Amino acid sequence: MAVNLHHLFPVAALTVLAVAASAAGGNIDSDSAALLSFKSFVKDPTDALSSWTAGSHPCNTAATTTSRWTGVICFSGSIWGIQLQHMALGGQIDVDSLERLKSLRTLSLMNNSFEGSIPAVNKLGTLKALFLSNNKLSGEIPDGTFDGMLSLKKLHLAHNQFSGQIPESLVELPRLMELTMEDNRFTGAIPEFKQKKLQVLKLSKNALEGPIPPSLSKLDPSSFEGNKALCNPPLAPCSSASPPSPPPPGKKNSSSNRTAIVVVLAVLLGLALLLAGALLIFCLTRRRSPRQDSLEIRTPSNLQKKASLKDEIYSMHGSPEHSQSENDRKQGDVATRLSFLKDGGERFELQDLLKASAEILGSGCFGSSYKAALPSSGTVMVVKRFRQMNNLEKEEFQEHMRRLGRLDHPNLLPVVAYYYRKEEKLLISNFVAHGSLAVHLHSSAGGQPALDCPTRLKIIKGIARGLMYLYQELPTLTAPHGHLKSSNVLLNDSLEPLLNDYGLVPVINQESAEELMVAYKSPEHIQNARITRKTDIWCLGVLILEILTGKFPASFLQKGNSADQDRDMATWLKTIEDSSTDPIVFDKEMKVPADAEGEMVKLLKIGLACCEVDVEKRMELNDAVEKIEEVKVDSITEVDDADGFYSTRASEADLRSSKEASNERPSVST
Structure with a gap:
């Protein structure tokens, strides 16, 4: 009897799909079980992994955000x-459990208290990045620990208690780009690393000895400092085994020694003069007066000169002013193309920004910001340069940018596009004419109207809503904002707050x-x-107190986290707490009406509760947002010049005046 294959095909197809679906379900259950098994070996005193529960899947994005598991990407x-x-x-660290995660590519357990010897990480053979720095791991690392990890690019083992020699298996990793092993107890000689792509190697503060291999001679000396027995470039050259015997005394020898010394000193003096001359020429050519900067918006220059991007980009991809092959030109176009994160909206290329008339808005901790008007439409964009975004590989960075691009909230400033280079990144957003909240609170220049009581309440509510949204949409980030301060809150034409520079913790280098x-x-x-997950709440509390009191938290101006800054911040908070029931603590320019003092005191106490030093006692974000929403202050509808009150609904003329004033001075930016 003949068999009709056409009739059997649908049955076979359905069978294959059923098997595939069953396998997918099995993978989901397997992944959850693997992570729960890993969790069972972990000590979790703060219950940070409370979201890791049986019956849910860490990658379930269809349900509410609470079903997602903390720290799982x-x-x-x-x-x-x-x-x-x-x-x-x-x-x-139980790698046997993690071995069951077949798609695992990056594992970061930095800044915790994991103990014991290093696990058999080569069981995770597909890892591209492994970060174990700042733990309590100890003991020798066996030579074969990293055998077979052919995809590994980044390995961070710094600030542990490892001892013994550097394992030879590290030399065999063909794609290794970053290796940090500083502040351990490694001994013996440094092996010959031959990877051409090795860009970061940190071996300082160990007990290594012997000559540094020639292949590492061009690294920064700081990579090896703290190892007293290391020698050869980039450190001092190794001394010979038997030092030369001193020459016999005599006038001739003494005279020749003096001659040699004179020659050496003359050479050193000549080199010093040449270096001083070169530095003087460099400074003179780079020097620019403040008057020139203030006039640059009227005499259009371009962003590529200001941002020093022209030479860098052209050196990589060839100058368009010189002849190129069609293939080279196409490759250059791709390499300098912007990646847009939003559908719709105006499209432009990096070259359009490079040709645009530009103005330096300011230089913050991460780099400079530039305001550029597109030649075609006149649309004004802001370009921010970042040199500290090398924490993720290109694919990981792009995925994180796409994740930020999907965010959509009225109190967030969207990232419109980005430009990726290994050494630095550009983030592009729309220009907000009213500038930052910091300028409105702390700058007396430009004639800006003071922010009245209802406006400040509106700003605080908008900031809280935006932060709550970030917590909901970025549940895997420990600090979804991470850099919340008054200079990272911009104000639109309606004086609604727009959070800026959010979600950057994963992409910024850890040290930076x-x-x-x-x-x-x-x-x-x-x-x-x-x-912790409550760190952003502390930042929110500090910002609320700054808005209400008009006092700037001084320790934010400084880098680092020294004990002096800790005391400064504690003193700042203590001063406000001691005066929390006294209306005098409020910013005089806010002009709190008598019938609104009670509500403002409530808001002040919410800010203090968010600043609680003890994380366990610190207010939860949803509670803080709920209590902030309950605060009510009637809007001021009339302008009273004598008392300095300003309407919450400014006229168009007022807004234009305010905009012109803000454009005449640099903004306080990051």
Whole structure:
């Protein structure tokens, strides 16, 4: 009897789909079980992994945000990364459980308290990045620990208690780009690293000895400092085994020695004069007066000169002023193309920004910001340069940018596009004419109207709503904003707040983040070298107090997190807390009406509750937002010049005047 294959095909197809669906379901259950097994070996005193529960899947984005698991990064429904940093976790690192996660590419357990010897990480053979710095791991690392990890690009083992020799298996990793092993107890000689792509190697503060291999001679000397027995470039040359015997005494020898000394001194003096001349010429050519900067918007220059991007880009891809092959030109176009994060809206290229008339808005902790008007439409954009965004590889960085691009909230300033280069990144957003909240609170120049009581309440409510949205949409980030301060809050034409520079903690280099970002000035990081899910709430509290009192938290002006800054911030908060029931504590320019003092005191106490040093006692974000929404102040509808009151509904003429004033001075920016 003949069999009709056409009739059997649908049945076969359905069978294949059923098997595939069953396998997918099995993977989901397997991934959850693997993470729960890993969790069972972890000590979690702060219950940071409370979202890791049976019956849910870490990559389930269809349900509410509370079903997602903290620190788990997913891609296409599979677990792609685990990022558990600054969580006070301890215990053992169970790689046998993680071995079951077939899509795992990055594992970060930095800044915790994991103990014991290094696990058999080569069981995770597909890892691209492994971050174990700042833990309590100890013991020797066996030579074969990293055998077979052919995809590994980044390995951070710094600030542990490892001992013994540097394992030879590291030399065999073909794609290794970053290796940090500083502040351990490694001994012996440095092996010959031959990877051409090795860009970062940090071996300082160990007990290494012997000559530094020639392949590492061009690295910065700081990579090897603290190892007293190391020698050869970039450190001092090694001394010979047997020092030369001193020459016999005599007039001739003494005279020749003096001649040699004179020659050496003459050569050194000549080199010093040449260097001084070169520095003088460089300074003269780079020097620019403040008057020139203030006039640049009237005499259009271009962003490529201001941002020093022209030579960098043309050196990579060829100058369009010289002949190029068609293939080279196409490659150059792709390499300089902007990546847009929003559908619709105006499209432009990096070259359009480079040709635009530009104005320097300011230089913050991360880099400079530039205001550029597109030649075609006149649309004004802001370009911010970042040199500290090398924490993620290109694919990871792009995925995180797309994640930020999907955010949509009236109190967030959208990132319109970005430009990726290995050494630095550009983030492009729309220009907000009214500038930052910091300018309105602390700058007396430009004739800006003072922010009245209802306006400040509106700003605080908008900031709280925007932060709440970030917590909901970025549940895997420990600090969804991470850099919340008055200079990162912009005000639109209606004086509604727009949060800026949010979601950058994963992409900023760890060292730079700890030095520059506000989250790392919180009490929990100063005391325990970690940030928590309540760190942004502390930043919100500080910002509320700054808005109500008009007093700037001085320690934010400085880098680092020293004990002096800790005392400065504690003193600042204590002063406000002691005066929390006294209306005098409020900013005089806010002009709090008598019938609104009670509501403003409520708001002040909410800010203080958000600043609680003890994380466990600190107010939860949803409670803070709810209480902030309950605060009510009647709007002031008339302008009273004698008392300095300003209407919350400014006229168009007032807004134009305010905009012109803000454009005449640099904004306080990051």
